[in-house]
Amino acid sequence: MIELKDDRFLDYFRLDERFPHILCPGCGIGTTMATMVRAFLELGIKQDELCVVSGIGCSSRVPGYLDCDSFHTLHGRALPAATGVKLAKPELKVVVIGGDGDIMAIGGNHFIHAARRNIDLTVIVVNNFTYAMTGGQYSPTTPTHERAATAPFGNVERSFDVCFLARAAGAIFVARSTTFHVAHLKKMLELALKKKGFSVVEVISQCPTFYGRYQGIGDAVQMLEWLRARSIDVNKVADPWHQKDKFVIGVLHDQQEIEPYTQLYEEVRERSRGK
Amino acid sequence: MKQLLSGNEACAIGAIRAGVRFFAGYPITPSTEIAEYLARELPRVGGTFIQMEDEIGSICCINGATAAGVKAMTATSGPGFSLMQESIGYSIMAELPCIIVNVMRGGPATGTPTRTSQADVMQARYGTHGDHPIVALCPWSVRECFDLTVEAVNISERLRIPVIVLMDEIVGHMREVVELPEEVEIWRPAQPKPAPEDYYHYDDRNNYDAAIASFGEGYRVHLTGLTHRKDGFPTDDPEIIKWNLDRLRNKIEQNRSWLWDIYYEDIGSETVIVCYGSAARAGMEAKHQFELKTGQRVGIVRLRMVWPFPTERLIALLRSTRRVVVPEMNQGQLYRELERTVSLHVPVVSVQRYDGEMLTPEEIIAHL
Numbered sequence: 221m222i223e224l225k226d227d228r229f230l231d232y233f234r235l236d237e238r239f240p241h242i243l244c245p246g247c248g249i250g251t252t253m254a255t256m257v258r259a260f261l262e263l264g265i266k267q268d269e270l271c272v273v274s275g276i277g278c279s280s281r282v283p284g285y286l287d288c289d290s291f292h293t294l295h296g297r298a299l300p301a302a303t304g305v306k307l308a309k310p311e312l313k314v315v316v317i318g319g320d321g322d323i324m325a326i327g328g329n330h331f332i333h334a335a336r337r338n339i340d341l342t343v344i345v346v347n348n349f350t351y352a353m354t355g356g357q358y359s360p361t362t363p364t365h366e367r368a369a370t371a372p373f374g375n376v377e378r379s380f381d382v383c384f385l386a387r388a389a390g391a392i393f394v395a396r397s398t399t400f401h402v403a404h405l406k407k408m409l410e411l412a413l414k415k416k417g418f419s420v421v422e423v424i425s426q427c428p429t430f431y432g433r434y435q436g437i438g439d440a441v442q443m444l445e446w447l448r449a450r451s452i453d454v455n456k457v458a459d460p461w462h463q464k465d466k467f468v469i470g471v472l473h474d475q476q477e478i479e480p481y482t483q484l485y486e487e488v489r490e491r492s493r494g495k
Numbered sequence: 496m497k498q499l500l501s502g503n504e505a506c507a508i509g510a511i512r513a514g515v516r517f518f519a520g521y522p523i524t525p526s527t528e529i530a531e532y533l534a535r536e537l538p539r540v541g542g543t544f545i546q547m548e549d550e551i552g553s554i555c556c557i558n559g560a561t562a563a564g565v566k567a568m569t570a571t572s573g574p575g576f577s578l579m580q581e582s583i584g585y586s587i588m589a590e591l592p593c594i595i596v597n598v599m600r601g602g603p604a605t606g607t608p609t610r611t612s613q614a615d616v617m618q619a620r621y622g623t624h625g626d627h628p629i630v631a632l633c634p635w636s637v638r639e640c641f642d643l644t645v646e647a648v649n650i651s652e653r654l655r656i657p658v659i660v661l662m663d664e665i666v667g668h669m670r671e672v673v674e675l676p677e678e679v680e681i682w683r684p685a686q687p688k689p690a691p692e693d694y695y696h697y698d699d700r701n702n703y704d705a706a707i708a709s710f711g712e713g714y715r716v717h718l719t720g721l722t723h724r725k726d727g728f729p730t731d732d733p734e735i736i737k738w739n740l741d742r743l744r745n746k747i748e749q750n751r752s753w754l755w756d757i758y759y760e761d762i763g764s765e766t767v768i769v770c771y772g773s774a775a776r777a778g779m780e781a782k783h784q785f786e787l788k789t790g791q792r793v794g795i796v797r798l799r800m801v802w803p804f805p806t807e808r809l810i811a812l813l814r815s816t817r818r819v820v821v822p823e824m825n826q827g828q829l830y831r832e833l834e835r836t837v838s839l840h841v842p843v844v845s846v847q848r849y850d851g852e853m854l855t856p857e858e859i860i861a862h863l
Contacts, residue, residue, distance in 0.1 A: 304559020
């Protein structure tokens with residue numbers, strides 16, 4: 221899988237100016253970023269046709285390492301900013317990347333409305349079940365009872381299922397993968413990027429620095445083992461939406477494409493001129 | 496062509512004539528007519544209107560459109576303006592030229608949505624966190640809603656900053672017969688962009704008066720709200736932090752003389768009324784009535800731009816004045832700015848009204 225000699229792959233990164241990156245050793249975000257770039261290469265998405273948008277958090281640092289138009293916005297605000305970019309320049313491929321705190325909590329409202337509007341974006345939600353950049357506080361995806369920096373006696377809240385929420389809000393393509401299943405993740409990202417409309421890929425990722433430590437799962441290798449052991453293919457379960465203690469991976473929702481917002485708005489422009 | 500228009504409509508027309516092609520907003524009284532007008536007219540000129548889920552989404556959306564090279568605007572009122580503050584800071588930090596119209600109503604909180612106020616003057620200046628300069632314009636008539644929106648677009652493009660247009664319920668909803676120019680002067684950058692390999696998004700040469708790269712032009716621009724180097728990438732190097740904040744400050748400070756926009760009459764008079772926005776309508780009427788009644792001249796200084804505050808200009812204008820009267824529809828927000836700056840030379844009196852009603856000329860005359 222290591223393609224460090226592949227110049228086309230390396231071209232997508234700002235190697236001279238921006239590396240080494242700030243991510244912790246063993247973090248899953250690097251895997252996600254590299255796999256995303258491989259998916260771009262596979263689909264022929266060129267650097268100058270691409271704009272990667274993020275909010276704030278560990279995974280939101282990804283755009284800063286990529287050699288393309290990159291937009292590191294405010295905490296939670298990647299989706300409305302990406303909506304502005306996409307509507308202003310529909311020819312750009314706009315990809316949003318962010319974490320569970322950024323997209324599900326502070327940006328949760330923007331997420332459901334961007335899905336409802338069917339803005340032609342691919343949203344990559346890197347879910348590590350914690351606010352990692354601020355030191356391991358519980359997030360909207362932290363399971364109930366688990367410990368976190370702000371839940372020293374266990375989390376009393378129920379957690380969001382990112383994919384279930386995305387589907388309910390109107391996303392036309394929803395998939396889940398993990399940073400252990402790299403080839404599978406690449407496939408999921410490709411399918412999402414190919415889909416015209418609002419597509420979501422949830423990437424379950426390891427945070428050995430905080431989540432792994434708080435839950436006693438262990439280091440990065442042990443967390444990858446944990447990801448493997450917990451994951452189950454969507455085709456092997458009867459009901460993919462209600463699997464307790466399992467990460468159901470694969471395509472969870474794939475509906476026929478409907479006209480994305482930009483296309484519908486082009487029709488509005490024509491109607492406004494009386495055509 | 497003469498038209499009967501409201502200030503909100505004139506603002507929307509000014510935006511389109513100045514080249515605004517993108518609007519994202521959220522319904523809020525008393526600014527909604529701006530959104531309604533643009534929802535109808537922007538698609539006709541190939542532009543885009545979107546109603547977002549809230550005001551935070553609205554300003555983030557226009558920041559995105561601006562970053563992609565389209566002139567963009569939003570319009571709101573107090574509560575929405577409060578929600579937008581963090582992102583106004585982003586527009587300042589990332590140097591995104593956009594327009595934020597705030598049609599002021601009574602506050603705090605939900606306040607009085609259908610009544611007038613000028614109580615967001617200080618919020619416009621200091622609403623977002625961190626040291627930053629701001630430009631805010633304050634129209635007093637329907638025609639000025641048009642003119643100052645055009646001016647706001649030009650200033651924002653030229654200085655790469657968000658510009659705030661501070662209207663209020665009176666100015667927004669008032670109707671006047673106006674004749675608006677079909678063509679307006681639109682600022683264009685003097686120099687073309689350097690080639691991508693020589694381009695630095697925040698080079699001091701690009702501080703103002705220069706063309707900037709947008710997404711989708713092959714420049715591989717990086718925008719962030721973090722303190723950044725001239726190439727746009729984040730840093731916490733103290734020297735660069737200071738360079739960045741100085742850069743943001745200087746582009747307003749060094750351009751104050753052409754930015755300042757002041758109308759004045761009879762400033763040699765013993766008493767001068769310093770006012771702005773719809774309170775200036777009462778100020779002007781007070782001047783006329785007082786002059787008719789007493790035969791004594793009263794000066795008037797009307798700030799079409801309230802921020803940056805024209806300190807040196809006011810000190811010069813008010814040099815031979817004995818008394819300055821500042822009528823406002825708030826608890827004396829700009830009065831304090833005058834007290835801070837010109838009261839060493841001349842006593843300053845605050846005339847306040849904050850019950851949601853328009854200031855009357857009589858209330859001002861009582862202080863002349």
